[in-house]
Amino acid sequence: MIPDLDCAVLLPIDIQRGFDDPRWPRRWNPDFEANALALLGGWRAIGRPIIHVRHDSVEPGSSLAPGQPGNDFRAGFEPFAEEPVLSKSVNSAFIGTDLDLRLRRLGADTVVAFGISTDMCVSTTVRTGANLGWKMVLVADACDCFDLPNGGGGIIPGRAIHDAHVATLAYEFCDVVTTAQLLPLASAA
Incomplete structure (x- = not known):
């Protein structure tokens, strides 16, 4: 379903340098950055509200801890x-x-979410937002996800993890769109 964006807020989630640290597994989406930058730029061009989300880790040694270079937002x-x-x-x-x-306070009724990582902070934010009564929209191609261990010595590819989470979120928690679908809708709202 195509969402109504008249009262929407853009929520870029955890687009931080720390996820480039070699301690993190490989990410799958080669178009993540281009899509996410296009979405952010297009939203700014029409003057719609944005709230940036930054993960300030409290875990010792985290690449996302405040005061560490990885806590900074990625360039752009x-x-x-x-x-x-x-x-x-969290x-x-x-x-x-x-x-x-x-x-x-912004008079919002819809939250448009994207960022890193689909299965963790993006998914959890979308689920919580939906449970709180917000209309949630996920821009799936402006998300990225990591390859993760399967617990049995193998690896689940990030793309498979992403696809499973997008399917679950779309089934019950949000509308799912692409960057190319969303930008014209946002401009028209």
């Missing part, structure tokens, strides 16, 4: 001066933060 994804940053330390951007209140 830095917030503009007027764009707020929401700090979180998977969901709604847990332990004031995201719900910020969205209400």
